[in-house]
Amino acid sequence: MNGVAERIQKLRETSGETENEVAEAVGLSIGEYGDLEGYDDEIIDAVSFGAASKVAGHFGQSLFQLLAPEAEASPEGYLGPEALANLVKGKIAEEGLSLEEAETKTGWYLEGFLANPGSYLAEQPIMFLIDLSGFLGIDWLSTMPRGRGSS
Known part of the structure; x- marks a missing residue:
């Protein structure tokens, strides 16, 4: 991700915009947006998936394109929020885990995600998807939308 x-x-x-203009267009404070340009980990750790998607979309990019421009699409393709929730439910059942045990393994609360995957994901940082992918044993890039505006 360097x-x-x-x-x-x-x-x-390239767009000819100022930091203030982009921050306003994507709904971030100037400080939040400035940090995105200043630190590689900010887009993963500090802003929500929804905000990161808005930034990518503002520049005509998908999150996949923005985060891994040289990567080829993973063989399994894009796994959306519903598909991920189903994989988590399957993994919990397969391993005989309680929800609390799965939350301990992922490091995240999962109840909200399992109940309403799309809405919950929009509010979480991308690190949630990275950790969830580790729990599932999948490539985290498979959780990144390929097309602009995909979620």
Whole structure:
């Protein structure tokens, strides 16, 4: 993921917009947006999946394109929120885990995600998907939308 902050900055500069203009367009404070251009881990750890999607979409990119521009699409393709929730439910059942045990293994509360995957995911940082993918044993990039505006 090295260079994502620089990619965001270059996309903004190419668009001819100021940091303030982009921040306002995507619904972030200038400080939050400035951090996206300053630190590679901000898009993973600090902003929600929904906000990261808005940033990518603002520049005509999918999250997959923004986060891993040189990566090829993973063989299993895109796994959306519903598919991920079903995989988590299957893993919990297969391993005979309680919800609390699965939450301990992932490091995240899962009840809200399992009840309403799309809405819950939009509010979580991308790190949620990375940790969830580790729990499931899948490539986390398979959880990133391929097309602009996909979620």
